[in-house]
Amino acid sequence: MNLFSKEKIANILPFGGVTNYHGVVLDKIQCDFYYLKLLENINWKNDEAIIFGKKIITKRKVAWYGESEYSYTYSKVTKTANIFTKELVELKEIIEKESGETYNSCLLNLYHSGDEGMGYHSDGEKMLKKNGAIASLSLGAERKFSFKHKENKQRIDILLERGSLLVMKKETQTNWLHRLPPTKKVNSPRINLTFRTIEI
DSSP states (O other): OEEOOSSOBSOOOSSSSEEEEEEEOSOHHHHHHHHHHHHHHSOOEEEEEEETTEEEEEEEEEEEEESSOOEEEETTEEEEOEEOOHHHHHHHHHHHHHHSOOOSEEEEEEEOSTTOOEEEEOOOOTTBOTTOOEEEEEEESOEEEEEEETTTOOEEEEEEOTTEEEEEETTHHHHEEEEEOOOTTOOSOEEEEEEEOBOO
16 A cells, blocks of 8 residues: 555554644744754764664664753663753754644664664563654655565555654554665655654
């Protein structure tokens, strides 16, 4: 099933979760402004993961920010949050108003080109609010995003537009995997902000 539509979509998942695609929520001026500010001011670092006991360093860069210095562990690596920048607070407020949810932290990803992606996974870490909303804001290059059901393997693909918002909530992480597939068609960077709630 392919959903390459520029119209707002209610729930793109047929069952087992709720994922709302809100379409474009930032205009071109806002996209350009925040994209450049985040490139310059965020404390970007290559991501690290431990897979089968071996430390892997990715080409993709990441950054972890929050209202406090929360600790966050995924792929067996623990990160401590930087404090939200002014621009992240502004974006959080925009996303909270649009999604009707609240967030206290943000994991940012910087993909330098379409060669860099993310394999299938679900965001089910214990420190995350159970069935809490995860809001994904896209800046820079447009990329395809895929969901795959954990049991029947049904797949949903959607194009994440520049300045668009995707909100995953309820049982989405329990029942569905998601990924950002690599592509040779994209040569420019993409910044992805995933606002989420850490249980304190």
